[in-house]
Amino acid sequence: MSVTRIQLSGAPCPIPRHLQILLDETAETLGDWQGETEAHTFVPADYVLVFDALYELRPQMPKGRRPEFLEWGSGLGIVTLLASALGWKATGIEIQPRLIRSSLETSRAFDLSARFLEGSFFPEDESVVDNLAKLVRHADLIYVYPWPDQEIEIFDLFDRYAAPGARLLTYYGIEDVRAFQKL
Numbered sequence: 190m191s192v193t194r195i196q197l198s199g200a201p202c203p204i205p206r207h208l209q210i211l212l213d214e215t216a217e218t219l220g221d222w223q224g225e226t227e228a229h230t231f232v233p234a235d236y237v238l239v240f241d242a243l244y245e246l247r248p249q250m251p252k253g254r255r256p257e258f259l260e261w262g263s264g265l266g267i268v269t270l271l272a273s274a275l276g277w278k279a280t281g282i283e284i285q286p287r288l289i290r291s292s293l294e295t296s297r298a299f300d301l302s303a304r305f306l307e308g309s310f311f312p313e314d315e316s317v318v319d320n321l322a323k324l325v326r327h328a329d330l331i332y333v334y335p336w337p338d339q340e341i342e343i344f345d346l347f348d349r350y351a352a353p354g355a356r357l358l359t360y361y362g363i364e365d366v367r368a369f370q371k372l
């Protein structure tokens with residue numbers, strides 16, 4: 190495997206006011222989604238923790254062009270929207286249409302330019318999004334909060350298709366955000 194772990198300082202950074210409003214407003218929507226029984230249940234990450242990691246990784250992105258961000262399973266779109274606000278060209282892939290609709294509404298409401306694609310991020314799935322390989326190859330940072338049974342496949346996808354130098358940010362649960370880099 191050509192993926193190595195990189196250290197995050199874990200230093201908290203103050204969230205800009207407009208993004209705190211985004212988090213506060215979407216927090217109200219979150220409750221409606223928890224406990225859903227669909228096959229691909231949505232569970233939110235700790236967005237303050239993930240924001241700290243995005244903020245730390247942002248200066249490490251390539252210079253001279255807008256870096257690209259991709260979220261595998263974007264849920265309500267919050268992390269993709271935070272990445273967009275921090276200057277990434279941000280795309281979220283999500284399999285549940287209702288979550289895509291909600292993400293697009295939030296993106297419009299906060300005047301952000303994130304893109305949300307409906308479908309699967311697993312290449313072998315029937316519902317795979319168009320141009321998945323290209324999206325992954327172009328991503329400078331991929332973020333995912335995987336289900337435990339997806340973790341190995343996720344690493345394999347990143348290892349096989351991400352560009353050398355790309356970062357992977359994973360949320361595994363309370364206080365557990367990790368970063369990796371493709372060599």
Ligand SMILES: C[S@@+](CC[C@H](N)C(=O)[O-])C[C@H]1O[C@@H](n2cnc3c(N)ncnc32)[C@H](O)[C@@H]1O
Binds near residue numbers: 234
């Ligand atoms: C644990 S939730 C995390 C949501 C979001 N990334 C976050 O950090 O708040 C996982 C999300 O991945 C989506 N998902 C699961 N499998 C997927 C797949 N194969 N393709 C696209 N989305 C998927 C689910 O619908 C759900 O919204």
